[in-house]
Amino acid sequence: xxxxxxxxTARYLEENGIPTVLxxxxxxxxxxxxxxRLLFVDYPLGNPCGRPFEVEEQRRIFDMALxxxxxxxxxxxxxVVPQTWPGGDDWKRLIxxxxxxxxxxxxxxxxxxxxxxxxxxxxxxxV
Amino acid sequence: xxxxxxxxxxxxxxxxxxxxxxxxWAHFDEVPFARLSKPLSEARISLxxxxxxxxxxxxxxxxxxxxxxxxxxxxxxxDTPIDQLYSRQDHYDKHATNLDDVDSYxxxxxxHEAAADGRIDSVANRVHGVFTAYSQRRTLTVDGPEVLALCxxxxxxxxxxxxx
Numbered sequence: 481x482x483x484x485x486x487x488x489t490a491r492y493l494e495e496n497g498i499p500t501v502l503x504x505x506x507x508x509x510x511x512x513x514x515x516x517r518l519l520f521v522d523y524p525l526g527n528p529c530g531r532p533f534e535v536e537e538q539r540r541i542f543d544m545a546l547x548x549x550x551x552x553x554x555x556x557x558x559x560v561v562p563q564t565w566p567g568g569d570d571w572k573r574l575i576x577x578x579x580x581x582x583x584x585x586x587x588x589x590x591x592x593x594x595x596x597x598x599x600x601x602x603x604x605x606x607v
Numbered sequence: 608x609x610x611x612x613x614x615x616x617x618x619x620x621x622x623x624x625x626x627x628x629x630x631x632w633a634h635f636d637e638v639p640f641a642r643l644s645k646p647l648s649e650a651r652i653s654l655x656x657x658x659x660x661x662x663x664x665x666x667x668x669x670x671x672x673x674x675x676x677x678x679x680x681x682x683x684x685x686d687t688p689i690d691q692l693y694s695r696q697d698h699y700d701k702h703a704t705n706l707d708d709v710d711s712y713x714x715x716x717x718x719h720e721a722a723a724d725g726r727i728d729s730v731a732n733r734v735h736g737v738f739t740a741y742s743q744r745r746t747l748t749v750d751g752p753e754v755l756a757l758c759x760x761x762x763x764x765x766x767x768x769x770x771x
Contacts, residue, residue: 481676482657482698482770483613484633485739485746489655490768492751494639498758499765503714506613506770514638522610526699528769529717532708542717546726549765550647555638569608571703576613576620580702587697594675598741607677607742 487513494555501549503528503541511558518558519545524571537563633743643765650764652721653685653731655754657739658712658771659696662687671695678740680753682733689716696771698739712771731761 483506490500494516501517504510505528510518521528521541530538541561548559565571574580583591601607618629643650662683683692692713694706710716715734721727735754740746758766 481630481741482696482739484743485657485678485737485750486655486768486770488633488743488746489737489751489754490766491635491639492747493755493758493766494641496755497641498755498763499641499643500768501765502768502770504770507610508612508614509632512614513633514635516638516640520610524700524703526696526701526704526706526771527711528771529711529714532705532711535710538710538714538717539720542714542721543726545767546647546721549767550643552640553642555640565703571700572608572611574702575611575700576616578620578623582620583697584701587701590675590697594677595741597673598676601677607740607745 483509484513486510487515490515499549501545501552503545507558511556514556516555516557517548517552519548519561520558521561521563523563523565524575531566645764647727648725649728651729651731651762652718652727652765652767653758653761653763654713654715654718654734654767654769655737656713656735656769656771657696657737658694658706658769659738660692660694660709660713660736663691663693666695674738676739676741678742678745678750679738680750680757681736682757683736685715685719685730685732685734687715694771699771706771712769714767714769718767728764731758731763733757733761 507520
């Protein structure tokens with residue numbers, strides 16, 4: 481849902497004349513929403529801008545994002561970063577699987593609490 | 608292997624966990640597009656992220672829970688030293704990676720480098736966080752306008768956005 485919030489924010493900025501580029505890991509969510517420019521990095525959720533502490537890689541990715549920002553001529557411009565995640569594709573199979581729950585217990589509880597809080601605010605007409 | 612289809616995967620995952628109603632993801636046929644009105648080397652750029660990036664020592668305790676999934680916008684001075692930043696985000700692939708390097712999801716150092724190299728003109732005075740909102744309407748009618756106002760106040764020409 482973070483991808484969706486960012487996509488919606490980008491759309492609002494574009495509608496109001498500010499060009500945007502997303503650097504993101506969840507291509508389907510961003511493209512389903514529809515944005516002007518997406519630099520797609522096929523890495524696990526959490527590292528859209530390159531692997532942690534891999535500075536040269538991060539520079540290459542950021543540079544590609546700036547190129548896309550400057551050179552795109554139409555909306556729904558997606559550019560794919562060629563790098564693949566080292567160590568194989570198991571993470572793609574395992575993410576959101578019964579075999580590997582997405583959130584650990586603590587994070588799950590935080591999520592449930594946040595969700596209940598949201599429902600309460602919604603009921604009170606505050607969101 | 609092709610990219611992960613998160614919309615399909617999360618639908619199946621939450622149905623298997625007992626949730627009955629699949630989430631309705633935002634979808635639009637029309638996509639707005641603004642051109643960069645000047646060369647990149649003359650552009651001032653800001654960052655906007657849902658990575659829950661936080662300045663150490665400024666945590667607002669209970670208020671944080673109020674904002675999770677309810678939306679909200681906050682700003683961070685762009686010259687904040689990176690060792691003072693971290694993320695409180697839970698929703699990433701903890702099994703495959705980590706959020707130990709802020710620049711891997713909030714590329715503030717890379718943005719400053721681009722300005723130092725003359726690739727862009729400058730970094731905006733402020734960079735921004737947006738809390739993820741369940742309500743798509745909230746993002747489009749409250750948080751989006753707030754981000755726009757902040758960017759306009761700072762003379763921003765373009766924005767790089769990064770989700771976690």
